Amino acid sequence: MLYENPRGYDHIHDSFAEDIPFWIEVSRRAIADVPGGTVWELGCGSGRVTVPVALAGIPVVGVDAQPEMIDAAGKRAAAAGLDVGNPCFHVGSMEALPEVATQRQTPEGTPVAAAIIPLHSLSHLLEPAAVGACLQGIFRLLAPGGVLALAVHLPDLETLQRDPAALFPLDLGPGILAHEQSRYDAVTQILHCRWWWEVDGEPEEGGPHLHQFDLRMFFPRELETLLTCAGFVVEERWGWYDRTPLTSARGTQIVVARRPLGRP
Numbered sequence: 001m002l003y004e005n006p007r008g009y010d011h012i013h014d015s016f017a018e019d020i021p022f023w024i025e026v027s028r029r030a031i032a033d034v035p036g037g038t039v040w041e042l043g044c045g046s047g048r049v050t051v052p053v054a055l056a057g058i059p060v061v062g063v064d065a066q067p068e069m070i071d072a073a074g075k076r077a078a079a080a081g082l083d084v085g086n087p088c089f090h091v092g093s094m095e096a097l098p099e100v101a102t103q104r105q106t107p108e109g110t111p112v113a114a115a116i117i118p119l120h121s122l123s124h125l126l127e128p129a130a131v132g133a134c135l136q137g138i139f140r141l142l143a144p145g146g147v148l149a150l151a152v153h154l155p156d157l158e159t160l161q162r163d164p165a166a167l168f169p170l171d172l173g174p175g176i177l178a179h180e181q182s183r184y185d186a187v188t189q190i191l192h193c194r195w196w197w198e199v200d201g202e203p204e205e206g207g208p209h210l211h212q213f214d215l216r217m218f219f220p221r222e223l224e225t226l227l228t229c230a231g232f233v234v235e236e237r238w239g240w241y242d243r244t245p246l247t248s249a250r251g252t253q254i255v256v257a258r259r260p261l262g263r264p
């Protein structure tokens with residue numbers, strides 16, 4: 001599993017940094033709205049986003065279900081010269097945020113200004129109950145006026161209807177040769193994926209490596225409805241991190257929603 005191998009994960013994800021200014025800007029606005037607030041990154045992985053957010057001077061807590069990823073995130077923070085204390089990291093599931101908050105002994109007086117979920121991590125919650133528990137947990141975790149910002153794939157029918165036996169080239173950044181195969185279940189809305197990748201010209205890296213994972217697809221109106229039912233107000237929807245509008249032409253949907261002031 002790729003998430004047990006942070007080095008492999010970083011190999012195929014560290015070249016992607018286009019989203020980082022967006023997460024910093026969303027976090028900065030949120031802590032301005034909620035004085036003394038912190039930002040939680042859910043599914044923080046090896047700290048690709050958490051560490052730059054902390055380097056921007058924003059207090060941030062990274063939560064991930066995979067201990068190996070949390071270990072790598074701590075090492076990334078130390079290598080960046082960050083003090084112990086910001087960022088903080090915690091092994092835990094985004095489905096079980098009340099327990100995570102209790103384990104962290106988050107004091108009542110430390111408001112959470114934002115929860116950010118970059119790079120499709122929410123799509124790892126495959127069952128409707130898990131998504132519901134996660135959104136309700138975030139709502140309760142956030143201070144009134146706090147923000148939830150997340151990025152997931154925009155389901156694209158051409159990709160979902162691909163021949164499950166066929167291999168397609170995959171762009172994982174410079175120097176990486178990669179292919180993918182996928183099978184979509186239209187009832188569960190789960191895309192079952194297999195990626196094969198190897199580092200071009202570096203046989204000592206071994207490979208090709210296989211990464212198998214499942215992603216729950218969220219259709220745009222469905223995501224809006226899920227957020228609204230959990231109590232959020234959807235304020236922004238984007239198709240890319242430079243705030244390109246969300247249209248059918250883009251493969252990503254980015255949503256910024258708020259826990260309204262005054263709603264229990």
Ligand SMILES: C[S@@+](CC[C@H](N)C(=O)[O-])C[C@H]1O[C@@H](n2cnc3c(N)ncnc32)[C@H](O)[C@@H]1O
Binds near residue numbers: 043094
């Ligand atoms: C695509 S990676 C994103 C990592 C990081 N946010 C980034 O942008 O590079 C997805 C991460 O979600 C984590 N994850 C999957 N299910 C989770 C859950 N239920 N709770 C917390 N983290 C989870 C995985 O361990 C993995 O590190």
